[in-house]
Amino acid sequence: MQKGIDYIGSAVIFFCHDGKGNVVFGKRGINTKDEHGNWDVGGGGVEFGDTIIDTLRKEIKEEYCTDVLDYEFLGYRDVFREQNGKKTHWLILDFKVLVDKDKVKNGEPHKLDDVRWFTLGNMPSPIHSQLPKFLELYKDKLK
Secondary structure (H helix, E strand, O other): OOEOOOEOEEEEEEEEEOOOOOEEEEEEOOOOOOOOOOEEOEEEEOOOOOOHHHHHHHHHHHHHOOOOOEEEEEEEEEEEEEEOOEEEEEEEEEEEEEOOHHHOOOOOOOOEEEEEEEEOOEOOOOEOOOHHHHHHHOOOOOO
16 A cells, blocks of 8 residues: 555655755655656655654655754645545655754755755755745745
């Protein structure tokens, strides 16, 4: 059984920033589920027995090799998509997370081709298909 396909998957999405207007983006590699080569903020699935905040901390440590300094829960979204011809449904819990810019590096080079800092006014291209919706939904909280 596959999360998001055979049953509703749950995941955290994290918009990591340094408190000075810079945001971390990762370039999706060939070993990610989809949208290879697109830039995106981080995220990861919630595993059975893990709390949401434990998942947030674990995924940021894995992807960016750094700790959570502070976080803000932004909200949740039901995300309906299609992946490899199959309909998917994910319950997404969105967070804005403060991290130490100097400690961030690519902790998952097998999944992410690159990890870099950008500003919202100078974002990389192309971006993940779900990112514009995220940015529009939380635009007032991401500044």
